[in-house]
Amino acid sequence: MDLFYEKILRPLFFRLGPERAHEYGRNFLQTLSTVQPACRLLAKFTQGRGESIELAGLKFPNHIGLAAGMDKDAEFVPAAAALGFGHVEVGTVTPKPQPGNPQPRLFRYPEHEAIVNRMGFNNHGMEAMGKRLRRLPAPGKRIAPVGVNIGKNKNTALEDAASDYLSCFEHLVDLADYFTVNVSSPNTEGLRELQEKDRLLEILGGLEERNRARKAGTVPIFLKIAPDLTFHQIGEILEVVAESGVAGLVATNTTIGRDSLPAGREYEHGGLSGSPLQLRSTQIIRFISRETGGKLPLIGVGGIHDSASAAEKLDAGAHLIQLYTGWIYRGPFFARTLARSLRFHRENW
Structure with a gap:
């Protein structure tokens, strides 16, 4: 099936603009999601059998998750769970709906198996997400855990950002298996200025304070970091993580660097993802693990x-x-x- 997609379907999709192709794919997956018995049946064939990974108090049917965005x-x-993902991270969601940045804002570089995006947190807002999550089984009873990736609205000042993160957390906390900041x-x-130590501690500390006050128990909170940080900056973030008590890290987001791409041409600005990010993200994972x-x-x-x-990511410490x-x-x-290949890899560690 993977080979059929790469040889037949992908060339057809890539004739469309990136956002239009995404819309077609999203519409198909939305339709499939409405037939939840079919999704549960399909998941029996796609999810790992007899495999369970425990992390931050949660159980995952396999190692592979769908990233936010x-x-x-x-x-x-x-x-997404029916197609084999062992967890699904939705978002980034903000308190209020927002359209994101102007189009075009999504670009493919097939020769490098890369994408550049400058979407800008386009989403329908936390209330709309809450309505959709309520249609799913409750946390702990789903095919795969669901994480909610939270952010701030574009027009929210940096000094007020903590309130946006807290609003998303409070509105969705009963519906999420975990959160990612x-x-x-x-x-x-x-936004990336919020990775500075004092600002980050305000955000994470406030979230964890509210998290610990919950009568229903705490929900794991992860922090997603940029690949463009220095190791010294990452060390400071690890201090904040330890002080605030958040569950863990997601490493990494997209990069603004272009050093991993061939020189001599201009690339669109925005966050670069895909194969060119492989080395840097692995280096950061290895550093954090060590x-x-x-x-x-x-x-x-x-x-x-x-x-x-x-x-490689698992061997580095993920x-x-x-x-x-x-x-x-x-x-x-x-x-x-990937889940099947990693199960074999895990058995031979």
């Missing part, structure tokens, strides 16, 4: 395009991995293919 509004969670997208002006003794829950993202690059660009280039059942 693909299903921004929680519109096709059942379909997104302060690392390059496509919202000034600095924390492998004890900090870590989800690896960036440049995963085959079984070897997926295994406990789970996520796909975005690799799914676009490799096809709908790529998660199933």
